[in-house]
Amino acid sequence: MNRDTPTTPDTGECRVPGEIPVPILINWLTAAAIPLLVLFAWRSGLQGDWITSPLLLTVAVLLAFNSVLYWTLENITLLRRGFLILITALFTYLAVQGPENGAAILWLFAYPPIVFYIHDARTGVIACAGGFIGLVLLFSPVGDALFAPAHDPSFRLLMLAALGFEMFTCFVLDQSRRRARQELISLASKFEYAAKHDTLTGLANRREAVAQLEQEFARYRRNARTFAILLMDIDLFKSVNDTHGHHIGDQVIVLVAQTLRDQCRKIDTIARWGGEEYLVVLPETETGEALQMAERIRKQIATSSIDVDGKPVAATISVGVASIHPSESIDSLLQRADEALYKAKSLGRNRVCAHEAEAPA
Numbered sequence: 001m002n003r004d005t006p007t008t009p010d011t012g013e014c015r016v017p018g019e020i021p022v023p024i025l026i027n028w029l030t031a032a033a034i035p036l037l038v039l040f041a042w043r044s045g046l047q048g049d050w051i052t053s054p055l056l057l058t059v060a061v062l063l064a065f066n067s068v069l070y071w072t073l074e075n076i077t078l079l080r081r082g083f084l085i086l087i088t089a090l091f092t093y094l095a096v097q098g099p100e101n102g103a104a105i106l107w108l109f110a111y112p113p114i115v116f117y118i119h120d121a122r123t124g125v126i127a128c129a130g131g132f133i134g135l136v137l138l139f140s141p142v143g144d145a146l147f148a149p150a151h152d153p154s155f156r157l158l159m160l161a162a163l164g165f166e167m168f169t170c171f172v173l174d175q176s177r178r179r180a181r182q183e184l185i186s187l188a189s190k191f192e193y194a195a196k197h198d199t200l201t202g203l204a205n206r207r208e209a210v211a212q213l214e215q216e217f218a219r220y221r222r223n224a225r226t227f228a229i230l231l232m233d234i235d236l237f238k239s240v241n242d243t244h245g246h247h248i249g250d251q252v253i254v255l256v257a258q259t260l261r262d263q264c265r266k267i268d269t270i271a272r273w274g275g276e277e278y279l280v281v282l283p284e285t286e287t288g289e290a291l292q293m294a295e296r297i298r299k300q301i302a303t304s305s306i307d308v309d310g311k312p313v314a315a316t317i318s319v320g321v322a323s324i325h326p327s328e329s330i331d332s333l334l335q336r337a338d339e340a341l342y343k344a345k346s347l348g349r350n351r352v353c354a355h356e357a358e359a360p361a
Contacts, residue, residue: 019181022118023076026083029114030067034060044099052099059090080118087114088127095138095149102150105159108135112167116174124174128167135160198272200250201257209271209279216269216281217330227283228290228323230297231337234276235316235349244308249276251306252315259304263297287323287354294319294352302350316350 041056063086070079091111094104111131116124137143139156151159196208204212216227234240234256241249253276260270260278269281282290298317305312320341322333336355344353 023070023079026079026118027067027070030063030083033063037063040100040104049099052093052097055093056090059086062086084115084119084123084127087111088131091131092134095135096147098150105149105151108163109166112163112170116170121171121174121178125171128171132160132164132167135163201254201272203257203260203278204269204271206271206273206279209269209273209281212269212271213279213281213330216283217324217333219283220324225284226286226324227281228285228287228321229282229333229337230278230280230290230294230319230321231273231334231341232278232280232294232297232317232319233341233345235318235345237276237315240313240315244313248306248308248313252313255304255306256301256315256317259301260297263293263300285323287321290321290323291352291354294321298350298352318344318349319352320344321352321354 037056037060041053041060044053044056063083066079066082066086069082070076088111091108094107098105108131112124112128115127119127138147138149139151139160143149196204198205213229219225220227234252237249237252240252253272256278257270257272260280264270264280265282267283269279271279271281273279282293285293298319302314302316305314307313318341320337320339320343322337322340324333340353340355344351347353
């Protein structure tokens with residue numbers, strides 16, 4: 001029985017509760033960046049910088065458009081790529097042209113944590129390494145000749161050291177976050193499996209069986225797709241425990257469980273219903289087909305055995321079969337299957353019986 005773990009739409013990565021989703025973070029950053037861009041565009045205009053002012057306003061408009069496009073298309077990949085391109089272009093301009101008397105280059109410190117969070121580690125490393133190399137070139141004699149940045153040697157050395165340290169720190173912290181995230185996902189998956197499966201057999205437990213039964217019943221009510229259930233019990237199981245011990249009884253339980261796995265379809269739900277009881281939910285199955293499957297399972301188990309001190313210990317099962325009736329509840333369906341199982345026991349065990357009551361009017 002497969003279950004889908006919640007994932008992000010574009011990458012298929014598992015979600016961790018409490019983690020800020022990337023689209024929300026980008027939209028929050030966009031909402032914070034737009035008024036700042038407008039403010040500094042206004043300041044640049046007052047200072048007579050008619051290149052920086054319209055450029056900052058253009059970036060603000062494009063960031064807003066990027067968010068609106070996401071709300072329209074709901075494409076996370078497009079959102080994060082558009083955001084990365086825009087902030088990379090903006091920070092490159094701020095570093096090269098040096099508005100605000102060269103102080104705008106300090107915005108580069110905002111780049112590493114954003115990139116590592118909204119993108120995968122590989123993209124973060126490439127973007128940060130490219131940015132750092134670009135800054136080295138800007139502060140080199142080549143950069144002096146082309147752009148003449150307004151920074152003295154002490155500031156350049158401190159800027160490179162501090163930014164490099166931040167990039168490395170962001171990388172280390174991002175790797176730690178990703179490992180912790182994967183560990184949480186792994187633990188959550190293990191806990192979810194344990195909550196839904198029987199420890200001894202690995203089959204679905206009673207709680208999960210009821211959930212699957214309710215799901216199948218809901219589908220029947222929507223689409224009128226019939227289904228059937230098999231309720232089965234190991235015959236004279238107490239005598240197996242009394243004669244050979246509980247560890248042998250556990251082996252018999254596992255043997256029956258494995259036989260059910262081998263004989264049932266992938267779409268069927270197989271569950272350990274109780275101590276030595278099992279329930280199988282058969283989607284889109286009529287009573288006749290369910291009876292054939294139950295008989296095949298019964299025969300296979302009757303011919304199987306486990307070895308105990310060189311002697312075979314065999315087991316048989318009795319099976320009650322019932323298919324859903326119109327206007328019937330799940331409790332009623334289970335009751336009819338239980339009555340059919342009781343009938344099989346009463347008739348001598350090691351047999352299959354179906355509940356033959358007429359469907360309610």
